[in-house]
Amino acid sequence: MRRWWVRAALLLAVTAIAAACGPRRVATPAPPRDLVVLAPHPEDGPLGSASVESAGASATLSEQPGASVTVTAGQPPPAPTVLPPAEIARIFGDVLAIIPPPARRFVLYFELGGDTLTAESRAQVPEILTLVRERGRPDVSVVGHTDTTGAADTNVALGLRRATTVRDLLTGAGLEASLVEIASHGETNPIERTPDNTGNARNRRVEVTVR
Numbered sequence: 001m002r003r004w005w006v007r008a009a010l011l012l013a014v015t016a017i018a019a020a021c022g023p024r025r026v027a028t029p030a031p032p033r034d035l036v037v038l039a040p041h042p043e044d045g046p047l048g049s050a051s052v053e054s055a056g057a058s059a060t061l062s063e064q065p066g067a068s069v070t071v072t073a074g075q076p077p078p079a080p081t082v083l084p085p086a087e088i089a090r091i092f093g094d095v096l097a098i099i100p101p102p103a104r105r106f107v108l109y110f111e112l113g114g115d116t117l118t119a120e121s122r123a124q125v126p127e128i129l130t131l132v133r134e135r136g137r138p139d140v141s142v143v144g145h146t147d148t149t150g151a152a153d154t155n156v157a158l159g160l161r162r163a164t165t166v167r168d169l170l171t172g173a174g175l176e177a178s179l180v181e182i183a184s185h186g187e188t189n190p191i192e193r194t195p196d197n198t199g200n201a202r203n204r205r206v207e208v209t210v211r
Helices: 085-097 125-135 152-172
Strands: 006-010 033-037 049-054 057-062 067-072 104-109 140-145 180-186 205-210
Touching (some): 033 085, 104 125, 140 152, 152 205
Antiparallel strands (some): 140 205
């Protein structure tokens, strides 16, 4: 569960007022106020909650996109309200624009004993390429895995060959090689636990993460 919220300090203006007659009077500065907003989840996932405390009291923003509270220093927080999306964009648009998009993860599967992608997984490659082009200069992690068939050191090498196969597909389509990091976990990080020397289609995979 990922929690997303944005905080901005809103300082009220301090003004000096001179009366038409009589001594000059200076307005007392208003206490600072903080606006706390539970921003919408970038992938429409669950929001979680945020607790806002002031003057020994608290208000909880929970599970509602745009749930917000404005807290005045030294005073208990009022009941939360909901800011509409347009208002969130008006106030926090510049901040939200610089938040990097969430990472995307793809799992590609391989035929038994080699570095050949299954037909279904090869069909996913264009989607990965589209995403990396949209990201401009993404960080791409490619990690190879195997099942427990064969020796452990052999499987480390096989996992690396699988990661290299996927990297070459990406760089061959135009992705800069310096943006792709490859590694192998061999048989040490399976999706499904199995006895030694057991073939498993879900464990013969490469995990691609695009950030």
